[in-house]
Amino acid sequence: MKKNILVAPLNWGLGHATRCIPIIKALETKGYTPIIASDGVALGLLRKEFPHLLALELPSYQIEYPKNGWFFKIKILMNSPKMVNAILSEKKIIRRMVKEHDISGIISDNRLGVRYKKVPSVFITHQLNVMTGNTTWLTSKMHQYIIRKFDECWVPDVSSTPNLTGDLGHLDKPIDTIKYIGPLSRLHKKPLEKKYDLMVILSGPEPQRTFLEEKLALELLNYEGKIVFIKGKIEPKQTVEIKNHITFYNYMNTEELETAFNESDRVLCRSGYTTIMDLAQLGKKAFFIPTPGQYEQEYLAKKLKKEGLVPYCKQDKFKVKKLMEIDLYKGLRDFKTAITWKEVFHLFEK
CATH class of the missing domain: 3.40.50.2000 (Glycogen Phosphorylase B;)
Structure with missing residues (x-):
């Protein structure tokens, strides 16, 4: 049995x-x-x-x-x-x-x-x-x-x-x-050809998830490069919308998300611990925007920046030019x- x-x-x-x-x-x-x-x-x-x-x-x-x-x-x-x-x-x-x-x-x-x-x-x-x-x-x-x-x-x-x-x-x-x-990570590293210069993936409780979505949707219009933007909204049907150089998804399942991560050069996201484990598994470079007021995410973002791994800034301070800081940091690594x-x-x- x-x-x-x-x-x-x-x-x-x-x-x-x-x-x-x-x-x-x-x-x-x-x-x-x-x-x-x-x-x-x-x-x-x-x-x-x-x-x-x-x-x-x-x-x-x-x-x-x-x-x-x-x-x-x-x-x-x-x-x-x-x-x-x-x-x-x-x-x-x-x-x-x-x-x-x-x-x-x-x-x-x-x-x-x-x-x-x-x-x-x-x-x-x-x-x-x-x-x-x-x-x-x-x-x-x-x-x-x-x-x-x-x-x-x-x-x-x-x-x-x-x-x-x-x-x-x-x-x-x-x-x-x-x-x-x-x-723990549901994702695996795969040798896929680069399709996107930047991947944006959002999560977390409302209304802060929506606040960041709206801010980034405007700010990233000034980004030079292709972007895949996963909003993190679990809805009955998947929707895909293309605006200029940004492809928006309301959500992705695990298989789709794994592919998008492996096809993306850089990642912009919250500093939630599950996302950090995914980034480490994939050996990705990233930029963090902690959820305002969430001490855990702020602590992790400060820790990883201090260790020279991932840069971050507060939500209200984010400008697209800050993404240039990513190349100054080592990125996360897999503990194997x-x-x-x-x-x-x-x-x-x-």
Whole structure:
């Protein structure tokens, strides 16, 4: 009998869902039956990628971004009662799902209530420390408390130095259940002929995703070279629009995205961790624009710039001429870490 494993990513942009794609594929390869659970665009993306798998809906955490990024902490604090209610609801739903669908294991990517004490439960995160400015110590302790409630915590990075996450994914006093599984990416490097000088790929919560789309659509009219622009909008049908030297897509599936990355010389994107893992896998040079007010992305952008790997600037400061800085930096590199999935999934065989 194949074991059913629930895979439940947080719906915060597309990053958590996309980094679960290689996990879901590996589960199938190793003889498990994945069951998908999420909400919103994350669930929509995984349904498109795995139409043959059972996909279940979980309560939304109702994460909303303020129009002004500086008010992010206040917005999150105001939404916290809704988030707590969603976590409590999903805990009840998970208990029911385990019984109804005979689930033998749970993989939660940052969904705090997706665990069950009678089933081996894994938490995936690259944020062992949660950056929130002057409250980082508090949010980090709270997150580490939750991590300890799971049987294992998988960190998609390497334990040694150099690494991709820095202080985000490494603790002075490690937690026993932490397992570094190596960077996760659904993409592979291929020797394709260059088609685009620049690839733009967007993601993240609204309204900031739309703000950046509108800004770049205007600013990049002054760019000299061919551009492929993926908006990161998961809609029922794919749309393609060509304006001058820019080809716009509302979204791409994994295969199309892999091709576009390999056909592009440079990448302009957010500094989300999933995107960073993809860039490292492909050995790409890039330019980052962190989501305003998102401390994690700001930290990663500063870290990688300081290491001479990738330049960045704030969203309101971006001008097309800044892309010339890309050539002054080394770009990200692949750690060449081969994930041994049999060892990673060992918990589900106990």
